[in-house]
Amino acid sequence: MLYLKTTLLALGAAFGMTVAQQSTNQAITLQTHSLYPPYIDDDLQNRWFDFGGDAVINTNKHVRLTSNRPSQVGYLWSRLPLTAANFEIELEYNVDGPSGHLFGDGFALWLSKQRMSIGPVFGSVNNFDGLGIFFDTYDNERSHKHSFPYVQAMLGDGYKYYDNDKDGSSTELAGCEADFRGKTVVTKARLTFYKDNYLRLELQHEKEDEWTECFKVPNVKLPDQVYLGFTAHTGEISDNHDIIAVTTKTLIPVPIEKQKPIPQTGKKAKSSSGGGGFLWFLFKMIAAAGIVGGMFVAYRMYEKSGNMKRF
CATH class of the missing domain: 1.20.5 (Single alpha-helices involved in coiled-coils or other helix-helix interfaces)
Structure with a gap:
């Protein structure tokens, strides 16, 4: 009896510590939308994610969406939709290949109603419904004011068309320059979404534990149910596009931020x-x-x- 009581007290204390930790962090990890090595089980499958196309799994290192070979397409999609109203997705990834000035094309992080459909937008379908974050490494138009690599967000409604020839400039929601390719430092992205509040993307690609804000957009509307996905493609030029780890957490709502007034011109x-x-x-x-x-x-x-x- 004494041993049983001691065991129950220990379990109760451990449970209390877990609840307290979750309350302090104000976040709960969603295993259904998180991914870590070895990525697959004994049946060479993953319980929560589907992968396919040219994707290759190295159980000790990464899920390689595309290898450094021309004309490849690979994908990794959650099996269940992400229904949380407020969430954070932290992604560890790596993009590299042979040295030189020609490489591509890049990869995408998706929160979309469509899943596992191969297409021309970084390996997924066009006219998607949801959010796409594009880690673009190749300049197709050659007339942009910004340099590449470039990280860009697009909010699709099922009708908007991503124009590859113009690198999506006409449908860009927000974006930033980010030299994330071929880095020795661990490269990460952190996407934070608060419903009816804001969407923010932060990047780590210069120094360890040093995050820079890529963009922050107020009042972004997403479909109620979206799938979390990662896709990549290569054309005549190529790169390795690797997904190393994904951690998705639910978040407690925060006070709605007031939108900053748009600066007026001198005349106004x-x-x-x-x-x-x-x-x-x-x-x-x-x-x-x-x-x-x-x-x-x-x-x-x-x-x-x-x-x-x-x-």
Whole structure:
């Protein structure tokens, strides 16, 4: 009995520590949308993810979506939809290949209603419904103001078309330059979503544990149920695109942030200052009246002077 009581107390303490830790962190890990080595079970499958195309699994290192070979497509998709209203996805990845100035094309992180459908948008379908985060390493248009590699977000509604020839510039939601390819430091991405609040992407690619904000967009609307996916493709040029680890957590809602006002131009700022504009208008009217009055007095004096000369 004493041994049983001690065991129950120990279990109770451990359970209490777990609950307290979750309450402190304000996050609970979703195993259904998280992925770690060795990635597969004894049946060479994963309970929560499907993989296919040219994807290859190295149980000690990574899920390689594409190898450094031309014309490859690989994917990794969650089997269950992500239904949490507020969540954080932290991704550890690696993109590399032979040195040189030509490599590509990149990979994508998806929160989409479509899954496991191969297509031209970094290995997945076009006209998707949901969110795509594109880690783009090849410049197709050659006329962008930003450099590559480039990380870009696109919010699809099932009708919007991602234009590969223009690298999606016409449908970009937000983006940033990020030299994430061929790094010796561990490269990571952290996507945070609060429903009816904001979407934020942070990157680690310069130093360990040093995160930089790529973008933060207010009030992004996602479908109620989306699948978490990762896809990549190569064309005539190629790269290794590796997914190393994925950790997805639910989050407790935070206060809604007020949107920053859009800066006004100088012209609009002047027109909005009602008191100053009225005083300036009044000053101009008084000045004009003074000028007219002065001209009238001068004219009367001139006329009087002329009359005196006639006599």
